Amino acid sequence: MTKNVLLIVLSAFVLSLTVLPACAGNNVLPYREEATSSTRHEPFIRQAFELAISSGKKGNHPFGALLVYQNKVILTSENTVYTDRNVHSHAEINLMTKARREIPPEVLRESTMYASTAPCMLCCASIWYRDIKRVVYGVSYETFAKITGYRDKSIPCDKLYQETGKPLEWIGPVLEEEGIQVFYYWPHDSFRSSIIKNLEELGIGKPLQNR
C-alpha cells in the first residue's frame, strides 16, 4: 500500500467518525421534532390559562387567548363580558377584533391562535373570518360540557372549517388537566355554584395555589 493510498484510507476513516454521525443525527431529527411537537405548544397554552385566570379574577368568565407568530406572542386577550357589559366579549372575539386593527392580514394568516378552552361557535366564526389556519386549545368541548352542563348543539371550529372548505390545523386538548383548574376562577354569577359542584363531583381539577 502506497503512502497516498494510506492517506486516503485514513482520511476516509476520520471522515466516517465526523461526518457520518452528523448524518445519522440528521436522520433522527424528524423523530426528535415529532417527539417534542406536543410539548412546543405548552408554554403558549399555559399563558392562555394565565390569561383565563386573570380574566376570572377581574370578575369575567375565565377564558384567555393569544396569537403566536414565528414562535413569539404578538397579541393576548381575555374575556371581558362583565367588565365591558357585552355578552359577545369572549377572549377569542376580543383577540380577533384587536388583530383586525393591529396585525397585518399576511401575518395573521400565518399566526397560531391558542385558546384556554376550545372556542365556542361565535368565536369560531370570528376566527374563520380572519383566516386563522391553526388553532391550539387546552380544554376540549367534551370536558367543558361536563364542567358547565352546557349541552347546546354548538358547531365546533373544525367542523365549520371543514363544511366551508377552509383548511384548519386543529390541535388539542393540550395540558387539559391544568386547563380545567381555571374554572375554579369562575366569577360569582348564577353559574358559579353549579360549576364548582360539577368540578368537585367529577373529581377533576384543583384550585391552583399561590395565584
Ligand SMILES: [Zn+2]
Ligand atoms: Zn366564544
